[in-house]
Amino acid sequence: DTAVSQTPKYLVTQMGNDKSIKCEQNLGHDTMYWYKQDSKKFLKIMFSYNNKELIINETVPNRFSPKSPDKAHLNLHINSLELGDSAVYFCASSQRGENIQYFGAGTRLSVL
Amino acid sequence: KNEVEQSPQNLTAQEGEFITINCSYSVGISALHWLQQHPGGGIVSLFMLSSGKKKHGRLIATINIQEKHSSLHITASHPRDSAVYICAVILSGSARQLTFGSGTQLTVLP
Numbered sequence: 001d002t003a004v005s006q007t008p009k010y011l012v013t014q015m016g017n018d019k020s021i022k023c024e025q026n027l028g029h030d031t032m033y034w035y036k037q038d039s040k041k042f043l044k045i046m047f048s049y050n051n052k053e054l055i056i057n058e059t060v061p062n063r064f065s066p067k068s069p070d071k072a073h074l075n076l077h078i079n080s081l082e083l084g085d086s087a088v089y090f091c092a093s094s095q096r097g098e099n100i101q102y103f104g105a106g107t108r109l110s111v112l
Numbered sequence: 113k114n115e116v117e118q119s120p121q122n123l124t125a126q127e128g129e130f131i132t133i134n135c136s137y138s139v140g141i142s143a144l145h146w147l148q149q150h151p152g153g154g155i156v157s158l159f160m161l162s163s164g165k166k167k168h169g170r171l172i173a174t175i176n177i178q179e180k181h182s183s184l185h186i187t188a189s190h191p192r193d194s195a196v197y198i199c200a201v202i203l204s205g206s207a208r209q210l211t212f213g214s215g216t217q218l219t220v221l222p
Contacts, residue, residue, distance in 0.1 A: 031208060041149075041196065043212040055209065090155060094208055101145070101210065103155040 003027050006091050006104035013081055014112055021076045021107045023091030030096050032074035034066060037088040037106070046089075049074055050096070078109075086111045115139050118199050118213035125220050131186040133216045135199030138180065142202045145210065146173050146184045149196040158184070158197075189220045 004025045013019050025032060034046040047066045048055045054066065063079045078085060091104040116137045125131050135144070146158045159166050159173040161182065166173050170189075175182040186193055199213040 033209065035210070040214075042214055043198065043200070043210075045209045045211070048209050057209075088153060100157050100160045101208075102157065103147075106153050106155070108153075 004091055004093055004102050004104040006107050008107060009105065010108050012110045015081055015083060017081050018079045019081060021089055023074050023104055024072055025093040026072065027093060027102060029093035030071065031094050033092040034076050035090040035092065037090060081111045083111050085109060115211055116199055116201055116213040118216050120216060122217045125189050127190060127220055127222050129189050131189050131218065133184045133197050135182045135213055136180060137201050140204040142204050144175055144182050145200040147198040147200060149198060191220045191222050194219050
């Protein structure tokens, strides 16, 4: 069983569309994260979320919003997609008291 | 300037060579991770360190908190070790969010 799973693996869409990427973890972790990896392979935190607190990196446009229906899921919604949103998005999770994070396989988003 | 600097950016080695990748950081941290990203894109956590040294198979990671420096060593390197190795830190008081270095592309030739 995959510990952290993201869907879809690939997403190709037009500028201006709204899209979602789903993330689920079956590790019982209390905190989930979204990271963006740009074309130069540089990773940057976008959000971290547990059931009490959402922490947003101030550089993330408000077109991006995380939605957590329950502790095991943290979905990423993106409105009005722009060319610069093209990247690989990684979901991860960890448990309070431990710093190790487990990553999903990534979602490659291409905005045309 | 990035808070986490890695060197070298690219490294090519012959199979069997001893490899060292370095990571320096300029801020207070609660922990440091070494991650491996395979050509297919998946990211795996290799080590999480807050002090001292850890070893797993042919991989060794060390950290010197006073010098704000960590190294990842690979002994008896093999072509399957070819990947991007990423240093990432958890900034003190940052709710476990990772701040990443730019990665080191390692290619091990047979």
